[in-house]
Amino acid sequence: GLGYEDLYQEGCVWLCNAALTFDPARGSFASYARRVVQNGLIGYCRNVLSEYQRTVLLGDLEPAVLTALEVQNAISSHTKCETPLLLVAAESQYSGVTRKGINALALQVSGIPLTAVAVRMSVPPNHVSAWISRAIRKLRNNESFLSSLHEN
Known part of the structure; x- marks a missing residue:
């Protein structure tokens, strides 16, 4: 650029x-x-x-993240999306473990490995995985978040 x-x-x-x-x-x-x-x-x-x-190319995201968010087939892998910003916006709607999971997911989407996210959050990696799993479950049912992904 x-x-x-x-x-x-x-x-x-x-x-x-x-x-x-x-x-x-x-x-x-x-x-x-x-x-x-x-x-x-x-x-x-x-x-x-x-x-x-x-700005993150959706094609660069891990397939598990795309599958979990149910956007793999709906969005071209060449589409650019400000995913971390969308996650930060979604984070404000939640609290507790879900909020931690969205925060961890945003870090992971930015390219930080799960183990580094765990070190940054001072918890074991399996806690971070569980938080992300819970956050993805919530985001999968969040219509405004999914429509924001589809718009980008």
């Missing part, structure tokens, strides 16, 4: 920004512009990578 043309255009925007905000009393334009363009490009790259990390 970081093509040369995009970076070049973004750099030009930041160079224009540097020209508009430059104060000759504070130093040379070259050093000021270099800093402004560099910081602008770093921020742009962070935003692009952050967006990329929130």
Whole structure:
């Protein structure tokens, strides 16, 4: 997602920004512009990578997760979906073990292995598996969540 043309255009925007905000009393334009363009490009790259990390190809998800959510045949594996964001939105509707399971599922969908999720949550992996199983059961019956998946 970081093509040369995009970076070049973004750099030009930041160079224009540097020209508009430059104060000759504070130093040379070259050093000021270099800093402004560099910081602008770093921020742009962070935003692009952050967006990329929130977007998950459904084809990259584990088949068990897709099957459990009953979307395997309904959605193309090339469809992009902001699944972690949908899970966070769904998480607010639940409490207790289901909420923990949705949280763990969001971490797992983002690419974190089950064992790492268990370490992060300070519990054995079988607890995390049970939480995820319960969360999937609840999400399977949540019409608004399923329709959000189908829309994306």
